[in-house]
Amino acid sequence: MTEMLLEIRDLCKHYPLGGPGLLRRRAVPVVRAVDRVSFDIAEGETLSLVGESGCGKTTLGKTIMRAHPATSGEMRYRRADGSIVDLGRLDGAALKAAHREIRMIFQDPNGSLNPRLSVRDIVGEPLRVRRIAQGAALEKRVAELLEKVGLRPEYLHRYPHAFSGGERQRIGIARALALDPRLVVADEAVSALDVSIQAQTLNLLSDLKSEFGLTFLFIAHDLSVVRHISDRVAVMYVGRMVELAKTEALFTRPRHPYTEALMSSVPIPDPRLRRARKRIRLAGEVASPINSPSGCAFHPRCPYATEICVRDVPQLRPTGGGLAACHHAETLELAGVSHIAEGAE
Amino acid sequence: MRQIPMREPDTLLEVRDLATHFFTDEGVVRAVDGASFDIPRGKTLCIVGESGSGKSVMARAVMGLTRAPGRVVGGSVLWCPDQDGQATDLATLHGNSRAYRAIRGPEIGMIFQEPMAALSPVHTIGTQLAESVRSRHAVSKRETRERGIEALARVGIPEPAARYDQYGFELSGGMRQRAMIAMALAAEPKLLIADEPTTALDVTTQAGILDLILDLQSETGMTVMFITHDLGVVAEIADSVAVMYLGRVVEHADVDTAFHAPAHPYTEALLRALPSIHAKTGERLAAIPGMVPHPFARPAGCAFHPRCHRFRPGLCETREPENVPVAPGHGARCLLLKPARKAAAE
Amino acid sequence: MSRARTDPATAEQAAASAALGAPVAPTRVHVAGQWRLMWWKFRKHRLALWSGVLVLLIYVVALFAPFVAPKDPNDYASAYLYAPPMPVEVSLRGPQGEFGLFFKSYELTATTDPLTLEKTYVINRDALVPLGFFAPTEPYSMLGLPMNRVLFGPVNYEQPFYLLGADRLGRDVYSRVIHGTRVSMTVGLVGVLISLVLGIVLGGISGYFGGFVDDAVQRTIEFLKSIPTIPLWMGLAAAIPTVWSPIAVYFMVTVILSLVGWTGLAREVRGRFMALKSEDFVTAARLDGCSEMRIVLRHMVPSFASHIIATLTLAIPTMILAETALSFLGIGLRPPVVSWGVLLQEAQNIRTIATAPWLFAPGVAVVVSVLALNFLGDGLRDAADPYA
Numbered sequence A: 001m002t003e004m005l006l007e008i009r010d011l012c013k014h015y016p017l018g019g020p021g022l023l024r025r026r027a028v029p030v031v032r033a034v035d036r037v038s039f040d041i042a043e044g045e046t047l048s049l050v051g052e053s054g055c056g057k058t059t060l061g062k063t064i065m066r067a068h069p070a071t072s073g074e075m076r077y078r079r080a081d082g083s084i085v086d087l088g089r090l091d092g093a094a095l096k097a098a099h100r101e102i103r104m105i106f107q108d109p110n111g112s113l114n115p116r117l118s119v120r121d122i123v124g125e126p127l128r129v130r131r132i133a134q135g136a137a138l139e140k141r142v143a144e145l146l147e148k149v150g151l152r153p154e155y156l157h158r159y160p161h162a163f164s165g166g167e168r169q170r171i172g173i174a175r176a177l178a179l180d181p182r183l184v185v186a187d188e189a190v191s192a193l194d195v196s197i198q199a200q201t202l203n204l205l206s207d208l209k210s211e212f213g214l215t216f217l218f219i220a221h222d223l224s225v226v227r228h229i230s231d232r233v234a235v236m237y238v239g240r241m242v243e244l245a246k247t248e249a250l251f252t253r254p255r256h257p258y259t260e261a262l263m264s265s266v267p268i269p270d271p272r273l274r275r276a277r278k279r280i281r282l283a284g285e286v287a288s289p290i291n292s293p294s295g296c297a298f299h300p301r302c303p304y305a306t307e308i309c310v311r312d313v314p315q316l317r318p319t320g321g322g323l324a325a326c327h328h329a330e331t332l333e334l335a336g337v338s339h340i341a342e343g344a345e
Numbered sequence B: 001m002r003q004i005p006m007r008e009p010d011t012l013l014e015v016r017d018l019a020t021h022f023f024t025d026e027g028v029v030r031a032v033d034g035a036s037f038d039i040p041r042g043k044t045l046c047i048v049g050e051s052g053s054g055k056s057v058m059a060r061a062v063m064g065l066t067r068a069p070g071r072v073v074g075g076s077v078l079w080c081p082d083q084d085g086q087a088t089d090l091a092t093l094h095g096n097s098r099a100y101r102a103i104r105g106p107e108i109g110m111i112f113q114e115p116m117a118a119l120s121p122v123h124t125i126g127t128q129l130a131e132s133v134r135s136r137h138a139v140s141k142r143e144t145r146e147r148g149i150e151a152l153a154r155v156g157i158p159e160p161a162a163r164y165d166q167y168g169f170e171l172s173g174g175m176r177q178r179a180m181i182a183m184a185l186a187a188e189p190k191l192l193i194a195d196e197p198t199t200a201l202d203v204t205t206q207a208g209i210l211d212l213i214l215d216l217q218s219e220t221g222m223t224v225m226f227i228t229h230d231l232g233v234v235a236e237i238a239d240s241v242a243v244m245y246l247g248r249v250v251e252h253a254d255v256d257t258a259f260h261a262p263a264h265p266y267t268e269a270l271l272r273a274l275p276s277i278h279a280k281t282g283e284r285l286a287a288i289p290g291m292v293p294h295p296f297a298r299p300a301g302c303a304f305h306p307r308c309h310r311f312r313p314g315l316c317e318t319r320e321p322e323n324v325p326v327a328p329g330h331g332a333r334c335l336l337l338k339p340a341r342k343a344a345a346e
Numbered sequence C: 001m002s003r004a005r006t007d008p009a010t011a012e013q014a015a016a017s018a019a020l021g022a023p024v025a026p027t028r029v030h031v032a033g034q035w036r037l038m039w040w041k042f043r044k045h046r047l048a049l050w051s052g053v054l055v056l057l058i059y060v061v062a063l064f065a066p067f068v069a070p071k072d073p074n075d076y077a078s079a080y081l082y083a084p085p086m087p088v089e090v091s092l093r094g095p096q097g098e099f100g101l102f103f104k105s106y107e108l109t110a111t112t113d114p115l116t117l118e119k120t121y122v123i124n125r126d127a128l129v130p131l132g133f134f135a136p137t138e139p140y141s142m143l144g145l146p147m148n149r150v151l152f153g154p155v156n157y158e159q160p161f162y163l164l165g166a167d168r169l170g171r172d173v174y175s176r177v178i179h180g181t182r183v184s185m186t187v188g189l190v191g192v193l194i195s196l197v198l199g200i201v202l203g204g205i206s207g208y209f210g211g212f213v214d215d216a217v218q219r220t221i222e223f224l225k226s227i228p229t230i231p232l233w234m235g236l237a238a239a240i241p242t243v244w245s246p247i248a249v250y251f252m253v254t255v256i257l258s259l260v261g262w263t264g265l266a267r268e269v270r271g272r273f274m275a276l277k278s279e280d281f282v283t284a285a286r287l288d289g290c291s292e293m294r295i296v297l298r299h300m301v302p303s304f305a306s307h308i309i310a311t312l313t314l315a316i317p318t319m320i321l322a323e324t325a326l327s328f329l330g331i332g333l334r335p336p337v338v339s340w341g342v343l344l345q346e347a348q349n350i351r352t353i354a355t356a357p358w359l360f361a362p363g364v365a366v367v368v369s370v371l372a373l374n375f376l377g378d379g380l381r382d383a384a385d386p387y388a
């Protein structure tokens, strides 16, 4: 059995609304963007994180990256030398060392590349500030990295504006690979790309994964993409994790009503399935993370909600091989996507 | 105003060889370069293509909203034939003319990807809805309000009376898009043009909007031109499909044919490159090689040839493909295809 | 089924060849850095481009003022009180009939109306004033260099030459406007530099650290902004002791002008810092392991340097106008300092407007330079973000 690389326990990230001011000194309401999330990532696996926008996926990714401090919780990371550190408590040199092993690919290839720096300076920055390579050695290394992600090494001196969206995302991937990372947090790395480029990028990511033995925390909202790339899938709703299971299991038999609803909303590129599909249409809107509903946050939209759902907060607990946070997880017979395919044959 | 006979009497809109070019400092961008398709009354046509293929520019040309430095430089937009089958050519009208304004809004409604850009920040939803209602019916103030609230209710907005007096920015993304649809539909248009209305939305919200458009269509019998880059959405709502690549419609077919027996290699490749929700983990995707070329560097011959898996050297890069009618109601621009009758004869 | 996958091997080959793509010849746009892109964008803005050339020219004139001006600004001549501009004639034949480009003018003689005592000047066709480039003058020093020629003036330096007429002491208005360029154009520049330092330091601190520091700086700015500008300037300027040397007064005036000017700049810098701080590329730089100093200097400052330059250019004309206004009111710079505002003080009464309109020449200089700076600033602002 492979070893755990990252163990997240009860992680919270709350944003105060407005923030303390010079003259204001009262309790401020908070946005519970990530609320008591726990999960593990094993070495070499790809764990996907899905959910509607605003459910806290990016916040979770950035908290793990320490782009901002966590409100509470533990993030135990096993370093390359086997020692275990809590990412939340690292600072200074230790944090910098950890960031050598954990890298991030950003969602927006336009916003995450500084338009004023050339590709060499963008991809080479981590190498330069860590004094790993300089001058000609740096250029050689960056050229290698560009080749690795399928860009021509001659593009070294170009600026981001000279590239298309898909190529820019490759530059972002090259930057993430520059330090030979072990864990890559990919935040919607393919969401902004067109179908043909998305396919190329997904293939590239899985090639790089097998070549370097990378571990991925893959944040996405497109379930079809997730099905292709992940070993396990975690579903989030309003800052909380509602289901976590192996990909196959999740797609054939989801345990949480929200997962079922998400799957049944995915448009499937086969017109013959249009009438054959059973659909669940969610009423209402995603709850607000500022004052989420009592009990199960999903209850106002859930077609299976009962009294207990309004009253008690369901805990994430083992259900059918995975984990689900629903009071009725064991008894509900929820539909995945496999039956749709069968219906089409 | 030019009157031209329409080929099929039950066609509401027929676009023939439409061309819109942008005359920029760096050169001419042939954003739409000879696009042709038609939409029968009461049906939904999906225009699908990767970003930059000219979908939005084409839609704006149909609406008479082409903005400088762009100009419609050729082709015709035949709109709504009368009893004798004579249609108006909108391409010959000035975008700001009275005749166009009488069509845009009351006859052709439009919704956009970014409802915030179309919703006024200083007018309430109600004020904007009222304008739409009055463009079609001369009714009293009270009745305008009633009809407006009814329109909001019909698109599934909860508490429509309260929403009527709110501003666009006070609503969530999905509700805004619903309000936009209510506005477009309050004028009871014959044609609704929807330019990527669900692209910025979550799948759950998108599913609701798509259902809404389908319901409204079966209720009112309106015609829909739906622009998207998502083939999944196409399969959900289209009756027929037009696939665009570099400013041209490369394939035009009914939805089942387009998905199950596409004629053009580009359509085939697009379908294969889609990740499938039924896939096995780790399954490789059949990516389309290369990228959409820069509009200044349009490849010679068939514009798709550098990426095409059926590329035939000596043929594809030398001749521009014409539209080949491979079956009734099914055409594609590929040099390897043979017209239906000839193929049958051989 | 049409959605069947292609053979994995061919797909892989296709993807690999696709990814590398055909080699595309690098165009100059692909490898152009931000300043080059900005220049290309700015270049398209004709008005701004020519305004830029004009502004440059004005500063060159300011730098070489003693050389450009034909006369010493303080030379006076009692025979030429309020003398009108002298005509300049151009001919292609010299005195000896040789070919070439020759300039000449004529001396003026005054006649006094016995009734009104009004002086009228007539051109004396007999007293020729030959003019020429690089005309010799009395020795003077410019920027520490000993000089004895001026750009354009009478060949015999003893002769009078009033291109834009004379003032009430018979001093050459043209030479005085040229010399005034030095003070008037640099007041704005020095004032803006002081504002820049204050604005960047305080705005940067405010935007980068946020929280309490930000609050404190912002409240200070709001306080300064709430004081009406003109009375504040007037009050401070009036407090400058009259016994101070002209240099000290000049310096105090620039400090007073920049006191208000820095707040706008600080807000601009703070706004940019705030916006950039949450940009993904700044987060990326932090994760790359950059120190705070490097994040600011390498990743943030270049993103707004161009905006700052544009803002500065637009701040200079305000300061020029403020200096002119203060000096005009007699509470800014005072004679013997020569500035456009001081010169305009001479044109303060109705009589002058009627009898010696050429005393408004410094006013024209103010309008031209302020307009040129504004057009230049607008062009720079438009070009400041070449990625838009």
Ligand SMILES: Nc1ncnc2c1ncn2[C@@H]1O[C@H](COP(=O)(O)OP(=O)(O)O)[C@@H](O)[C@H]1O
Pocket (backbone or CB within 6 Å): A015, A016, A031, A032, A033, A051, A052, A053, A054, A055, A056, A057, A058, A059, A060, A289
């Ligand atoms: N800096 C912030 N301050 C306050 N609230 C924030 C901030 N960043 C994100 N949020 C809120 O946190 C929630 C989760 O956001 P995010 O993590 O971006 O979601 P996702 O990536 O799943 O779309 C949202 O409700 C968002 O409004």
Ligand SMILES: Nc1ncnc2c1ncn2[C@@H]1O[C@H](COP(=O)(O)OP(=O)(O)O)[C@@H](O)[C@H]1O
Pocket (backbone or CB within 6 Å): B022, B024, B029, B030, B031, B049, B050, B051, B052, B053, B054, B055, B056, B057, B058, B068, B069, B070, B295
């Ligand atoms: N205002 C404009 N100036 C120059 N080119 C434009 C302009 N608007 C659109 N284009 C070009 O037209 C092409 C098609 O754009 P568009 O119709 O928006 O594509 P999409 O299919 O994504 O909607 C693109 O190559 C784009 O660069």
Ligand code: SF4
Pocket (backbone or CB within 6 Å): B264, B265, B266, B302, B303, B304, B305, B306, B308, B309, B310, B311, B312, B316, B321, B333, B334, B335, B336
């Ligand atoms: S014409 Fe040739 S290159 Fe073009 S799509 Fe058809 S087969 Fe491919």
Ligand SMILES: [Mg+2]
Pocket (backbone or CB within 6 Å): A057, A058, A059, A107, A188
């Ligand atoms: Mg996100």
Ligand SMILES: [Mg+2]
Pocket (backbone or CB within 6 Å): B055, B056, B057, B196
């Ligand atoms: Mg578009």
